[in-house]
Amino acid sequence: MKTNRRIFLGTTTLAAGAGILSSFSPDGNILPRYRPMGNGLKLTFRPYELQLRHVFTIASNSRTTTAVMLTELEWEGFTGYGEGSMPPYLGESHQTATKFLSALNLSQFKDPFRMEEILNYVDAVLPGNCAAKASVDIALHDLVGKLLNQSWYRIWGYSAENTPLTTFTIGIDKSAEVIAKTKEAAAFKILKIKIGGGNDEEMIKSVRSVTNVPLCVDVNQGWKDRQEALDKIHWLKEQGVVFVEQPMDKTNFEDNAWLTQHSPLPTIGDEAMQRVSDLEKLHGVYSGINCKLMKCTGMREAHKIIEMARSLKMKTLMGCMTETSCGTSAAAQLSPIVDWADLDGNLLISNDLFEGMKVVDGKVTLSDLPGIGIRPK
Ligand code: MG
Numbered sequence: 526m527k528t529n530r531r532i533f534l535g536t537t538t539l540a541a542g543a544g545i546l547s548s549f550s551p552d553g554n555i556l557p558r559y560r561p562m563g564n565g566l567k568l569t570f571r572p573y574e575l576q577l578r579h580v581f582t583i584a585s586n587s588r589t590t591t592a593v594m595l596t597e598l599e600w601e602g603f604t605g606y607g608e609g610s611m612p613p614y615l616g617e618s619h620q621t622a623t624k625f626l627s628a629l630n631l632s633q634f635k636d637p638f639r640m641e642e643i644l645n646y647v648d649a650v651l652p653g654n655c656a657a658k659a660s661v662d663i664a665l666h667d668l669v670g671k672l673l674n675q676s677w678y679r680i681w682g683y684s685a686e687n688t689p690l691t692t693f694t695i696g697i698d699k700s701a702e703v704i705a706k707t708k709e710a711a712a713f714k715i716l717k718i719k720i721g722g723g724n725d726e727e728m729i730k731s732v733r734s735v736t737n738v739p740l741c742v743d744v745n746q747g748w749k750d751r752q753e754a755l756d757k758i759h760w761l762k763e764q765g766v767v768f769v770e771q772p773m774d775k776t777n778f779e780d781n782a783w784l785t786q787h788s789p790l791p792t793i794g795d796e797a798m799q800r801v802s803d804l805e806k807l808h809g810v811y812s813g814i815n816c817k818l819m820k821c822t823g824m825r826e827a828h829k830i831i832e833m834a835r836s837l838k839m840k841t842l843m844g845c846m847t848e849t850s851c852g853t854s855a856a857a858q859l860s861p862i863v864d865w866a867d868l869d870g871n872l873l874i875s876n877d878l879f880e881g882m883k884v885v886d887g888k889v890t891l892s893d894l895p896g897i898g899i900r901p902k
Contacts, residue, residue: 565632566643566668567599568661572619575610575847575874579706582696582719586614591847594622594657595878598664600637605668606879606899608855609660610819610846610870622657625650629661637668644825655799655822656846662823663855663897670896676858677898678891681828683861688889691866692717692741694873695732697724703731714887715739715767717867721747725757729764741865743770746796751780755787762789768840768865770815771795782810791840801830804837813840813864818856819848824897831859845870854881855897860889878902 575591596607611617628650634643647661670677678685693713695706697720710716716736720728721744732740742761748754754772761769768791773780775797785792791812798807798814800821807814816830827843834841841863845853848870860866866889871877881899883890892898 564601564635566634566637566665568596568626568629568631568664569599570594570596570623570626570660572623573849573878575849576876577847577873578875579696579873581847581873582698582722588613591874592619593848593852594619594626594660595849595851596626596660596664598631598637598661598668600668600672603668603671605664605666605671605896606851606901607660607662607664607667608849608851609656609658610848610852611656612846615656615819617654617656621654622660625654625657626660631661637665637672640665640669640825644823648822656819659818659821659823659852662825663818663851666824666855666858667896667899674895676891676893676895677824677855678858678861681858683859685861685891687861688857688891689860689863689866690714690887691868691884691889693869694719694743694867695728697722697728700727700731703728704735707732707735711736712884712887713738713869715741715865717770718742719745721745726760729761729766733764737765740764740766741768741770742766743795744772746771746774748772749774751784754780754784758784758788758790766790768793768813768842770842771797778806778810785809785811788812793840793842795842795844798830801826801833804830804833804839808837808839811839813842815842815844815867816859816863817844817846818852819846824855824858827856827859831863835862840864842867844868847873849874849877850879850881851897851899854879854892854899857882857889857891858897860891 573593573595577589592611594609598605692715693710694717720742770793793813794807794811795815816827831841842865843860843863844867845856850871853868853871879899
């Protein structure tokens with residue numbers, strides 16, 4: 526059956542006009558290999574608004590929607606899907622992403638496999654615009670994976686069974702709401718609790734009144750005094766917390782480093798960590814980093830960040846924004862090699878457009894589909 530599919534792929538590709546360099550499998554069957562012919566990459570995009578299931582509150586703000594940009598990259602009859610998610614605090618919007626994506630000329634690239642060249646061009650067109658850049662990067666990875674008929678975790682050489690549990694996030698709220706949301710999240714085997722909003726103890730006690738699963742906390746820079754922060758971390762450890770994310774202001778390297786040195790729990794830099802160039806500065810300041818495609822321009826750079834952090838013996842967390850299953854499935858391709866995953870972004874929305882990675886028994890579960898492993902609903 527596999528052989529027939531390969532021959533079929535080769536035939537349809539020839540019919541669509543793409544170049545093919547034939548090679549042969551050991552049993553003599555033709556395997557397709559694509560090469561550039563006349564046509565360049567075609568990028569299309571459209572704005573979309575995610576509806577959040579609950580009002581989402583962290584230490585700095587509350588919201589009920591998230592703006593995203595959906596992209597499609599076409600080449601020789603194949604389509605790759607991408608997404609850029611733009612929570613307001615990162616400074617991108619439908620307007621900025623439209624401007625950025627309109628400025629790109631991807632039709633100049635006739636070979637999608639030249640990913641370094643294409644994505645270096647995208648990164649250099651304008652500074653910033655990290656989520657808009659990620660929307661192109663993800664679509665390109667999806668396209669190339671589909672051309673190879675393989676998922677990215679396989680191309681990178683990772684094992685699907687090594688995916689971690691994913692956390693489910695409980696936002697800052699009053700006790701009754703926190704208890705209700707925690708009960709709703711009974712399928713998850715680790716929870717991420719947002720704190721730093723002035724009711725830390727109440728948040729944790731509310732959660733603990735209904736579950737014994739391990740917790741992690743995300744302070745979102747909410748703590749101001751390092752000694753007070755350290756006292757809180759000691760208490761949190763007693764409550765079964767396993768790591769503390771972005772305890773203090775991202776610009777305060779000294780206090781975050783002091784805290785990491787004294788803390789009985791690993792500290793994770795999130796707001797402080799964006800591009801791969803940040804990693805060197807954060808080594809020694811935090812025990813680990815939270816890598817998100819929307820902060821670092823996509824899968825290519827995230828792959829570099831995670832591999833580099835691991836070689837520096839730093840802890841790794843693969844995170845996401847509120848996203849459709851397009852964004853979370855792309856991030857999930859890297860999850861077999863991280864310490865923790867926070868890939869619940871698609872579960873926090875009510876209008877997902879894709880199906881892809883799933884959470885089964887609390888664990889990130891990759892789909893067998895090629896590319897980033899998604900199909901439109
Ligand atoms: Mg965070």
